[in-house]
Amino acid sequence: MISIKDVAKHAGVAISTVSKVLNHYPNISDETKKKVNQAIDELGFVPNSIAAALSSKQSGRIALLMNLTTQTQAIDEIGMQYMAGAIWQAEKLKMDLITVFFSMIRDKSVQELKTYFRSQNIEGIIVYGLSKDDTVLHELIASMTFKIVVIDAPIVNRTTSCVWIDHKQAQYEIAKKTILENNAKRILYIAGKRNGYVTDERIAGMEQLAEDLNLTLLIREGYFSELEARKLTFQYGAYKDAVVCASDLMAIGAMNALTEMDIFRPVCGFDGITLMGYVGKQMNTVRQNFFQISAEAVKEIRALLGDSEGREQKLGYELARMQYLDIIC
Amino acid sequence: MISIKDVAKHAGVAISTVSKVLNHYPNISDETKKKVNQAIDELGFVPNSIAAALSSKQSGRIALLMNLTTQTQAIDEIGMQYMAGAIWQAEKLKMDLITVFFSMIRDKSVQELKTYFRSQNIEGIIVYGLSKDDTVLHELIASMTFKIVVIDAPIVNRTTSCVWIDHKQAQYEIAKKTILENNAKRILYIAGKRNGYVTDERIAGMEQLAEDLNLTLLIREGYFSELEARKLTFQYGAYKDAVVCASDLMAIGAMNALTEMDIFRPVCGFDGITLMGYVGKQMNTVRQNFFQISAEAVKEIRALLGDSEGREQKLGYELARMQYLDIIC
DNA sequence: CTGTTAGCGCGTTCAG
DNA sequence: CTGAACGCGCTAACAG
Numbered sequence: 020m021i022s023i024k025d026v027a028k029h030a031g032v033a034i035s036t037v038s039k040v041l042n043h044y045p046n047i048s049d050e051t052k053k054k055v056n057q058a059i060d061e062l063g064f065v066p067n068s069i070a071a072a073l074s075s076k077q078s079g080r081i082a083l084l085m086n087l088t089t090q091t092q093a094i095d096e097i098g099m100q101y102m103a104g105a106i107w108q109a110e111k112l113k114m115d116l117i118t119v120f121f122s123m124i125r126d127k128s129v130q131e132l133k134t135y136f137r138s139q140n141i142e143g144i145i146v147y148g149l150s151k152d153d154t155v156l157h158e159l160i161a162s163m164t165f166k167i168v169v170i171d172a173p174i175v176n177r178t179t180s181c182v183w184i185d186h187k188q189a190q191y192e193i194a195k196k197t198i199l200e201n202n203a204k205r206i207l208y209i210a211g212k213r214n215g216y217v218t219d220e221r222i223a224g225m226e227q228l229a230e231d232l233n234l235t236l237l238i239r240e241g242y243f244s245e246l247e248a249r250k251l252t253f254q255y256g257a258y259k260d261a262v263v264c265a266s267d268l269m270a271i272g273a274m275n276a277l278t279e280m281d282i283f284r285p286v287c288g289f290d291g292i293t294l295m296g297y298v299g300k301q302m303n304t305v306r307q308n309f310f311q312i313s314a315e316a317v318k319e320i321r322a323l324l325g326d327s328e329g330r331e332q333k334l335g336y337e338l339a340r341m342q343y344l345d346i347i348c
Numbered sequence: 349m350i351s352i353k354d355v356a357k358h359a360g361v362a363i364s365t366v367s368k369v370l371n372h373y374p375n376i377s378d379e380t381k382k383k384v385n386q387a388i389d390e391l392g393f394v395p396n397s398i399a400a401a402l403s404s405k406q407s408g409r410i411a412l413l414m415n416l417t418t419q420t421q422a423i424d425e426i427g428m429q430y431m432a433g434a435i436w437q438a439e440k441l442k443m444d445l446i447t448v449f450f451s452m453i454r455d456k457s458v459q460e461l462k463t464y465f466r467s468q469n470i471e472g473i474i475v476y477g478l479s480k481d482d483t484v485l486h487e488l489i490a491s492m493t494f495k496i497v498v499i500d501a502p503i504v505n506r507t508t509s510c511v512w513i514d515h516k517q518a519q520y521e522i523a524k525k526t527i528l529e530n531n532a533k534r535i536l537y538i539a540g541k542r543n544g545y546v547t548d549e550r551i552a553g554m555e556q557l558a559e560d561l562n563l564t565l566l567i568r569e570g571y572f573s574e575l576e577a578r579k580l581t582f583q584y585g586a587y588k589d590a591v592v593c594a595s596d597l598m599a600i601g602a603m604n605a606l607t608e609m610d611i612f613r614p615v616c617g618f619d620g621i622t623l624m625g626y627v628g629k630q631m632n633t634v635r636q637n638f639f640q641i642s643a644e645a646v647k648e649i650r651a652l653l654g655d656s657e658g659r660e661q662k663l664g665y666e667l668a669r670m671q672y673l674d675i676i677c
Numbered sequence: 678c679t680g681t682t683a684g685c686g687c688g689t690t691c692a693g
Numbered sequence: 694c695t696g697a698a699c700g701c702g703c704t705a706a707c708a709g
């Protein structure tokens with residue numbers, strides 16, 4: 020392996036000089052810069068990031084911590100988008116990104132978690148899929164040991180930022196659209212799982228909407244499960260004018276139930292996943308740019324690793340209508 | 349940060365002794381081992397893997413190189429399974445795994461690729477989704493600069509292993525099952541994309557089957573696209589007894605076409621993805637354990653990084669029938 | 678079985 | 694603007 024020492028010798032300068040041009044320090048004459056770069060080219064020198072990390076004590080390593088539930092694990096479009104966005108942005112910012120699944124840390128204590136991340140020289144963590152029940156992670160966040168960015172949960176402290184869309188508003192708008200389009204009054208809302216941050220936000224949105232439009236609102240917990248949504252729809256669907264679901268997957272369950280009951284009721288989804296197109300039905304959804312959200316999270320980690328304090332960042336979204344041929348073309 | 353030096357001092361031993369118990373060297377008395385471990389506990393020492401990597405010149409870092417096509421990108425179940433398996437196994441073997449998408453390296457030259465991986469201190473690479481057209485990657489493999497494991501392509505050299513299921517046999521069996529169950533004679537086979545390794549293998553399987561069962565076989569290229577499969581089925585489906593597809597997504601396209609034409613023909617898929625359950629139809633598929641396959645790939649990388657030479661490894665699979673309620677329960 | 682010592686490749690003072 | 698020298702935390706001979 021060829022090191023900066025070789026480059027220095029080849030260019031006829033000191034080691035530190037090479038280091039300085041490598042790291043774009045000021046106060047280096049153009050001439051030496053040229054000499055050094057030429058030597059680098061000629062020797063095919065590749066900087067050793069490990070040595071740099073050791074020396075500078077900055078690994079630039081971050082972890083993407085993904086909580087995929089059993090339900091979403093099957094249809095991982097959203098998770099994949101998050102991962103792709105984070106990986107892409109990390110590469111752009113020259114940071115190392117490793118992916119960690121919740122399952123790998125589920126039965127670790129806070130102390131073990133810290134040890135785990137520290138031994139991996141991880142400086143920052145992005146958390147996706149956090150629920151209010153994940154006490155260990157909440158402790159980790161509160162300990163302020165690492166720079167953390169939480170996606171879709173309103174947690175901020177000195178070393179913690181969050182990035183999310185306004186789920187309350189989004190749920191409000193998309194449900195309103197569906198309800199007005201169909202002139203519905205009695206609504207079945209199949210929520211996600213209580214104690215999830217987004218679930219509670221979305222429920223709040225629905226309650227607001229019910230008040231504003233003077234609706235009869237029945238809220239039931241669907242646990243993000245298609246099967247559960249299916250059952251709930253069988254149970255209540257016939258007596259309602261529309262079914263609003265807190266996830267697309269549950270919306271599929273609801274639609275299938277309605278089809279089997281052979282009745283029509285408008286169904287409203289949420290995530291806006293491509294999968295919907297394959298089911299061959301239509302519905303309104305929010306459209307979030309998961310790729311961009313997680314890219315934003317990486318940028319935020321970077322800011323945190325620099326100087327800045329934790330902060331909250333709300334991102335935008337659109338309303339959309341998903342249908343079969345939209346997708347496959 | 350507390351280092352082995354501190355531990356050594358605290359335990360009253362030499363630095364190297366600490367290093368040795370850390371790395372489970374032989375020839376350390378139980379007594380000193382105990383002393384050292386106690387010091388480690390008391391001080392809350394966490395080994396610095398970066399320093400270890402620098403010193404030992406072994407980073408233990410591998411890259412998972414994923415080629416997700418536009419089609420599969422939408423429904424990333426398979427990719428996610430691969431990623432999860434690799435990440436899981438890498439953690440078990442205490443290796444660092446970073447994920448890289450083809451898109452990030454698409455327009456790099458071999459030289460740039462080498463530089464990229466070298467600067468990241470990557471010692472081994474797992475390649476998923478390689479096609480015969482990826483010349484740069486083939487050069488990289490041929491250069492034997494890195495230890496590489498290719499998934500689903502029969503490439504082996506001194507530093508390259510491959511891991512795959514027998515696609516020819518799998519396609520043969522699953523199609524045979526479908527065809528015999530339905531007593532079909534005239535078959536439309538919607539293949540993937542020529543020049544893909546698996547595509548050619550699967551076509552060979554179909555040709556073999558056609559010969560063995562004396563079938564009339566029409567082969568068309570579907571490019572793994574649902575839309576293309578849909579078109580082909582509109583075009584030929586009515587004149588055939590069954591449609592065999594080289595992927596589940598194409599099978600969905602075929603099914604939707606048949607539904608719209610309002611005719612029944614048995615359809616046979618391949619991958620066995622969960623998504624099928626959401627479509628609410630039935631078909632035969634192969635069932636591969638993607639998670640296990642990529643875990644195997646990581647193990648193979650590990651072997652390669654040790655002593656062993658490249659080799660080929662065929663994994664098992666099952667036949668299955670996917671249907672709606674299978675999935676959501 | 679344990680301790681001493683010399684690097685690994687790079688970043689960073691601090692003199693010149 | 695440049696260079697010599699030290700140290701990051703650890704591993705790996707080698708000596709005892």
